[in-house]
Amino acid sequence: MTLLVALTWDPKPWVDRFELHLPEYPVAVLGNEFDRSAVRYVATWGPKPGSLSDLPALEAIFSLGAGVDHLMGYPNLPDVPIVRVSQDDLTHRMSEYVVMHCLLHLRDQRRYDAAQRAKQWDADRTPPIAGDVRVGVMGFGVLGQDAARKLQLMGFDVAGWSRTPKTVQGFEIFSGPEGLEKFLARTDILVSLMPLTPETRGILNASLFAKLARDGQLGGPILINVGRGGLQVESDILAALDRGILKAATLDVFQVEPLPTDSPLWTHPRVTVTPHNSAVSDPDKTARYIAQQIRRHEAGEPFQNIVERSRGY
Numbered sequence: 001m002t003l004l005v006a007l008t009w010d011p012k013p014w015v016d017r018f019e020l021h022l023p024e025y026p027v028a029v030l031g032n033e034f035d036r037s038a039v040r041y042v043a044t045w046g047p048k049p050g051s052l053s054d055l056p057a058l059e060a061i062f063s064l065g066a067g068v069d070h071l072m073g074y075p076n077l078p079d080v081p082i083v084r085v086s087q088d089d090l091t092h093r094m095s096e097y098v099v100m101h102c103l104l105h106l107r108d109q110r111r112y113d114a115a116q117r118a119k120q121w122d123a124d125r126t127p128p129i130a131g132d133v134r135v136g137v138m139g140f141g142v143l144g145q146d147a148a149r150k151l152q153l154m155g156f157d158v159a160g161w162s163r164t165p166k167t168v169q170g171f172e173i174f175s176g177p178e179g180l181e182k183f184l185a186r187t188d189i190l191v192s193l194m195p196l197t198p199e200t201r202g203i204l205n206a207s208l209f210a211k212l213a214r215d216g217q218l219g220g221p222i223l224i225n226v227g228r229g230g231l232q233v234e235s236d237i238l239a240a241l242d243r244g245i246l247k248a249a250t251l252d253v254f255q256v257e258p259l260p261t262d263s264p265l266w267t268h269p270r271v272t273v274t275p276h277n278s279a280v281s282d283p284d285k286t287a288r289y290i291a292q293q294i295r296r297h298e299a300g301e302p303f304q305n306i307v308e309r310s311r312g313y
């Protein structure tokens, strides 16, 4: 029995942590020699096409992140459960990022950064407080709900949007295409925390931006996309910024990653770029989580956080 690590990143930290947390399982690395008939589990991110075929004893595939779009397009994906990461370490990292960037926009921190560089004492305004600002969390799942709760603690007026109707105490939740316009119309800061699926691809586009609230306290709507780059149409973001439809954008994910050096997003004065690191999967915490899932399964209990292939997340 073997755990196969199939990664496009440096596998070493992962192998070390799997050996630590799952000492009973020999770890093989894709690219090295290994016995395909012994592989019972795969831990992977962006596996090369063909690399997961012909594993006759395979029982589960673990995505090393919360998102599984890297697997959904994979040709002939073995018909075994796909388990994604959903654990506190990743969730808390994401909420830190979302809260920080909402606060940076609330307090117009970029303006003060520029003023500092120009040695200007820019003291003539009183920014709104969080209670005056409506945040819309698009994708109200594990990450969206945790971020929403923490934003609410800061005082923001938070609502959510999900695919299916749901009730979460303390939040107004809109759902489905029929709920989208109302959700957008009450949103000053749009936080995108959706998975990339055929339904959500390109959803952050000109027509959506035009439906965001225009009567807010921040001087225009703001986009924060931490979901996936494929959700956004980057040319529409740039055009919306230049036409004043969007005031600013914070982007952690991009249509092409790494973001090409000739992308105008890098230097746009109202865009904040981070390198898809709002919530990295920590090798130690993630290997612990996967070890725990394998132990559950081997004790006859179901895996947790299984992906529903038909909906793509």
Ligand code: NDP
Residues within 6 Å of the ligand: 065, 066, 067, 068, 086, 090, 094, 138, 139, 140, 141, 142, 143, 144, 161, 162, 163, 164, 165, 166, 176, 193, 194, 195, 196, 197, 199, 200, 226, 227, 228, 252, 253, 276, 277, 278, 279, 280, 313
């Ligand atoms: P969940 O599956 O818990 O939540 C997904 C949410 O999106 C759900 O509320 C779901 O609706 C909603 N959703 C899905 N499809 C649609 C749709 N068509 N219309 C409206 N809402 C939709 O996922 P997580 O919260 O754990 O993660 C969300 C995403 O965050 C990941 O898929 C990944 O892409 C991204 N991510 C990015 C990271 C980064 O570093 N930038 C790190 C980790 C994750 P419903 O509740 O009805 O199912």
Ligand code: OXD
Residues within 6 Å of the ligand: 064, 065, 066, 067, 068, 085, 279, 280, 281
């Ligand atoms: C994830 C990611 O999906 O890091 O976990 O993007």
